[in-house]
Amino acid sequence: ETGVTQSPTHLIKTRGQQVTLRCSSQSGHNTVSWYQQALGQGPQFIFQYYREEENGRGNFPPRFSGLQFPNYSSELNVNALELDDSALYLCATGMPKNIQYFGAGTRLSVL
Amino acid sequence: GIQVEQSPPDLILQEGANSTLRCNFSDSVNNLQWFHQNPWGQLINLFYIPSGTKQNGRLSATTVATERYSLLYISSSQTTDSGVYFCAVLTDSWGKFQFGAGTQVVVTP
Numbered sequence: 001e002t003g004v005t006q007s008p009t010h011l012i013k014t015r016g017q018q019v020t021l022r023c024s025s026q027s028g029h030n031t032v033s034w035y036q037q038a039l040g041q042g043p044q045f046i047f048q049y050y051r052e053e054e055n056g057r058g059n060f061p062p063r064f065s066g067l068q069f070p071n072y073s074s075e076l077n078v079n080a081l082e083l084d085d086s087a088l089y090l091c092a093t094g095m096p097k098n099i100q101y102f103g104a105g106t107r108l109s110v111l
Numbered sequence: 112g113i114q115v116e117q118s119p120p121d122l123i124l125q126e127g128a129n130s131t132l133r134c135n136f137s138d139s140v141n142n143l144q145w146f147h148q149n150p151w152g153q154l155i156n157l158f159y160i161p162s163g164t165k166q167n168g169r170l171s172a173t174t175v176a177t178e179r180y181s182l183l184y185i186s187s188s189q190t191t192d193s194g195v196y197f198c199a200v201l202t203d204s205w206g207k208f209q210f211g212a213g214t215q216v217v218v219t220p
Contacts, residue, residue, distance in 0.1 A: 028129050033207065042197055042210035056207050099144065102154035
């Protein structure tokens with residue numbers, strides 16, 4: 001049990017739609033990071049939030065955006081969905097320079 | 112950016128066997144974690160080990176930071192050990208992990 005909850009667990013969307021994925025963590029975990037994991041690959045860093053500000057971004061276009069809220073929850077928003085966005089999306093929370101805990105992920109299918 | 116290489120990419124073991132998984136990284140790191148990803152996608156943290164040696168039951172890990180590698184040992188493997196094992200490193204103070212490509216482990220009865 002990592003204390004990190006993601007919702008929904010599965011989602012099916014069509015190309016061009018928008019999607020919002022959610023993550024909630026334990027109290028005190030003031031960093032949240034989002035990762036995309038394509039089938040058969042390791043997770044790829046999308047971005048990280050610290051105290052509600054974006055604090056680093058990987059090689060993902062601006063249609064991937066996020067929010068972090070004061071209650072330690074977070075959202076990942078993806079606009080104009082493309083077929084290649086089909087993947088497992090993982091969030092990780094923790095404290096800087098410390099162990100990071102991952103949620104179970106949201107599996108997104110774009111048709 | 113930092114490169115993380117895991118070997119072997121695939122491993123098939125008979126139940127009861129021992130094995131060693133390796134993770135090489137190209138730069139100094141602040142954090143290194145080993146994860147086991149189960150068939151449902153959950154990444155289970157096995158070890159937080161930026162340096163030194165740790166043991167947890169049948170699993171143990173060693174990181175030699177000066178030589179930029181980490182090893183994960185699985186002893187007396189069980190079928191429940193099957194899955195993908197990832198090494199991930201942090202190069203700064205924050206949670207931007209760089210993952211290796213993983214080692215797919217299959218333990219047969």
